[in-house]
Amino acid sequence: MNRDSEPQEILIPPAPLLSVVIPARDVAPWIDELLDSVLGAGVDSLEVIVVDDRSTDETGDRIAAAAERDARVRHHRASGIGAAAARNEGALLATGRYLVFADADDLIPQGAYSALVDSLESSGSDFAIGDHLKFSPGSTWSPTARWHPFDTDLQGVTPSSVPTLVSGRAAWNRVFRRSFWEGNALAFPEIPRNDDMVPMTRSFVLATSMDVVASCVYLYRDRPGTTSMTAGTPADVAARLYFEQEAICAEIVDDFSDPAVTASYSRLVFDADGWVHLSTYLRQLEEGAGLSPEVAEALAQMLAVVPRDAFESATADRRALFALVEAGEIGRARSFARSSARARDERFHDSAALEEWSRTLVALAHGPATSIDLERLAVDGPLTALANDAALSAVEDLVPAVSVLAGTTAISTLEPGGVESEILRWMLEAVRAGDADAVRRVSLVRRAAPLVVERVEVQPDRLLLAGPAPWSEALVGAVLVLRPDAGDDIPLALALEEGRWSADVLAQELPTPGRYRVLGRFTAGASVGGQELAVVTARMPLPPVPEGSALQPQSDRKNGWVFLLDYRDASRGGVLSGLRAKARARLRR
Numbered sequence: 001m002n003r004d005s006e007p008q009e010i011l012i013p014p015a016p017l018l019s020v021v022i023p024a025r026d027v028a029p030w031i032d033e034l035l036d037s038v039l040g041a042g043v044d045s046l047e048v049i050v051v052d053d054r055s056t057d058e059t060g061d062r063i064a065a066a067a068e069r070d071a072r073v074r075h076h077r078a079s080g081i082g083a084a085a086a087r088n089e090g091a092l093l094a095t096g097r098y099l100v101f102a103d104a105d106d107l108i109p110q111g112a113y114s115a116l117v118d119s120l121e122s123s124g125s126d127f128a129i130g131d132h133l134k135f136s137p138g139s140t141w142s143p144t145a146r147w148h149p150f151d152t153d154l155q156g157v158t159p160s161s162v163p164t165l166v167s168g169r170a171a172w173n174r175v176f177r178r179s180f181w182e183g184n185a186l187a188f189p190e191i192p193r194n195d196d197m198v199p200m201t202r203s204f205v206l207a208t209s210m211d212v213v214a215s216c217v218y219l220y221r222d223r224p225g226t227t228s229m230t231a232g233t234p235a236d237v238a239a240r241l242y243f244e245q246e247a248i249c250a251e252i253v254d255d256f257s258d259p260a261v262t263a264s265y266s267r268l269v270f271d272a273d274g275w276v277h278l279s280t281y282l283r284q285l286e287e288g289a290g291l292s293p294e295v296a297e298a299l300a301q302m303l304a305v306v307p308r309d310a311f312e313s314a315t316a317d318r319r320a321l322f323a324l325v326e327a328g329e330i331g332r333a334r335s336f337a338r339s340s341a342r343a344r345d346e347r348f349h350d351s352a353a354l355e356e357w358s359r360t361l362v363a364l365a366h367g368p369a370t371s372i373d374l375e376r377l378a379v380d381g382p383l384t385a386l387a388n389d390a391a392l393s394a395v396e397d398l399v400p401a402v403s404v405l406a407g408t409t410a411i412s413t414l415e416p417g418g419v420e421s422e423i424l425r426w427m428l429e430a431v432r433a434g435d436a437d438a439v440r441r442v443s444l445v446r447r448a449a450p451l452v453v454e455r456v457e458v459q460p461d462r463l464l465l466a467g468p469a470p471w472s473e474a475l476v477g478a479v480l481v482l483r484p485d486a487g488d489d490i491p492l493a494l495a496l497e498e499g500r501w502s503a504d505v506l507a508q509e510l511p512t513p514g515r516y517r518v519l520g521r522f523t524a525g526a527s528v529g530g531q532e533l534a535v536v537t538a539r540m541p542l543p544p545v546p547e548g549s550a551l552q553p554q555s556d557r558k559n560g561w562v563f564l565l566d567y568r569d570a571s572r573g574g575v576l577s578g579l580r581a582k583a584r585a586r587l588r589r
Contacts, residue, residue, distance in 0.1 A: 021090030042114025130217030
C-alpha cells in the first residue's frame with residue numbers, strides 16, 4: 001500500500017488559555033506599545049485578536065508587522081463599523097477559555113492578565129475584575145482612590161456582597177470565562193460610545209460568583225481633544241446615548257431587586273456618572289438654548305426609571321442640578337452647571353457662585369413641584385457655601401446673594417433646631433437678617449475656629465495662653481470665656497499680634513477653685529447674636545506644672561482635645577498638693 005495514501009494524523013493546536021480582543025482604529029502612535037504590554041502581561045498561552053476598524057493611518061501595517069513577529073497576534077479586518085462591532089466580531093473569533101478586552105491606545109501592566117486568570121483558575125468564578133489607573137503625559141492618578149472595592153483580593157463573591165462594583169462599567173479591567181460570556185449572549189450595543197455600560201451591568205447581575213484582584217490590571221491613557229474613537233461624538237448624540245443606555249441599566253438593576261446593589265447604582269447615577277454627563281451637556285448649551293427633543297426624551301426616560309434611593313445623599317450641587325432639570329428650568333440649570341464647575345476648579349465659591357446658589361433655590365421654590373427636600377438643600381448648599389467661602393468676598397459683593405437668599409421660603413421656614421452645625425445655625429441667623437457683613441464675619445469665624453492653644457506658659461499664679469490666628473479679623477471683638485461648673489462666666493481679653501492670639505489667666509481673678517472649661521465667644525454684628533466655640537489644644541504635651549502652681553492646664557482628649565484648666569487654692573498646698581500635681585502630670589502625659 002502506498003504510504004502516501006495512508007490517512008495522516010492531523011495535529012490540532014490546543015486552544016489558548018486567554019483570548020485578548022482589541023478594536024483598533026487610527027492608533028499607529030500607540031498600538032505597538034499596547035501589543036508589547038499584552039504579550040508581556042504574564043499569560044503565554046494566549047491569542048491576541050486585533051480587529052482593524054477601517055484605519056486610515058499606519059495602524060494596519062503595524063498590526064501586520066506584529067503578527068509576523070509573534071504568531072499569537074492575529075490581524076483581522078473588521079466587517080462592521082465602530083469599536084463595539086469590532087469587539088463583538090473579535091469575541092466571536094475567540095477560542096480561549098477566558099476572554100478579555102483592551103483598547104488599542106492603553107497599556108497592560110506586567111503580570112496583570114496572569115493575576116486575573118490565576119484567580120479564575122483557582123475559584124471557578126464567572127469573571128475577575130481588577131483595579132486600574134489613568135495616565136496622561138504629565139500625570140498618573142487613581143479614579144478609585146476614594147472608592148474601596150479593590151482594597152483586598154476576593155474570590156467567589158456575589159453581586160450582593162460587593163454591591164459597589166455595579167458602578168464599574170468599563171470592559172477592559174476584567175477577564176471573563178468565555179463560556180459565561182457566550183452562554184449569556186453578552187455583546188456590545190453597536191453605538192458610537194457608552195457601549196460597555198449595558199453588557200457590564202448585565203454581566204455583574206448575571207454572575208453566580210466573581211473575583212476581585214486588588215492590584216492594578218489596566219492603565220488607561222487619557223487622550224486630549226477628539227482623537228479617540230468616542231471623543232468626537234457630537235454633544236447631543238453623546239448625551240442621548242448615555243441617557244438611553246443608563247435607562248436600560250436601571251431596568252436591569254431593578255429586575256435584579258437587591259437593595260444594596262440598587263442603592264449603589266442610584267448613587268452612581270445621581271452622584272457620579274449621571275451628574276457628569278448631565279452637567280457636561282448643559283454647560284455646552286448655547287445661551288437661551290433648550291434640550292434637543294431627542295436628549296429631553298432620553299433624559300426623561302432615564303429619570304423615570306433610575307431608583308432614587310441615593311438621591312438625597314448626593315452632594316448638594318448635584319441634587320440641585322437634577323432638580324432644576326426636572327422642574328424644566330433649563331436656562332437656570334445651564335447657568336448653575338457652569339457656576340458649579342468654576343467653583344470646583346477654583347476650589348471656592350466666589351460672590352457670583354454664591355448668588356447663583358441663591359437664585360437656584362428661588363427657582364426651585366417657585367417653580368413646578370419637585371421631590372427634592374428644599375430645606376435640606378438650603379443647608380447643604382448655599383448656607384454651607386457661605387460658611388466656607390463668604391470670608392473670601394467683599395461685603396458689597398455678597399449683598400445680592402444674601403438679599404435673594406433671605407427671601408426664599410426654604411430659608412424662612414427652616415427650623416434652626418434641625419440644623420446640626422452651630423456655625424450653620426449662626427449663618428442661618430445672619431442670612432435671615434439680610435446682613436451681608438454678618439454673613440462674612442460668620443464665615444471668618446468658620447475659618448478661624450476652633451481656637452487652638454499651642455503654647456502654655458505656667459507661672460505660680462498665672463497662665464499665658466497663645467496660638468495661631470491666621471484669620472485675625474475673625475477675632476476682632478472675640479473673647480476667651482472661662483466657664484466654671486457653677487457660677488458666672490469669666491471673660492478674658494484676647495490680644496492679637498502678627499497672626500497670633502494670646503490671653504492671660506490670673507488666679508486672683510477666678511472666684512473659686514475648680515475646673516473651668518475654656519471657650520471662644522465670637523460676635524458677628526448687631527443684627528445677630530454671638531457664638532461660642534470650643535478651644536482645643538494642638539495635641540501637644542502640656543507643660544509640667546511646678547509644685548505650688550495655682551493653675552493647671554488640662555486637655556480632654558476623649559472629647560476632641562478640648563482645653564480645660566484647673567484652679568487649685570494655693571493656700572491648701574503642702575505635701576498633698578504636691579502629690580496631686582505629680583499625679584495630674586502623669587495623667588496629662
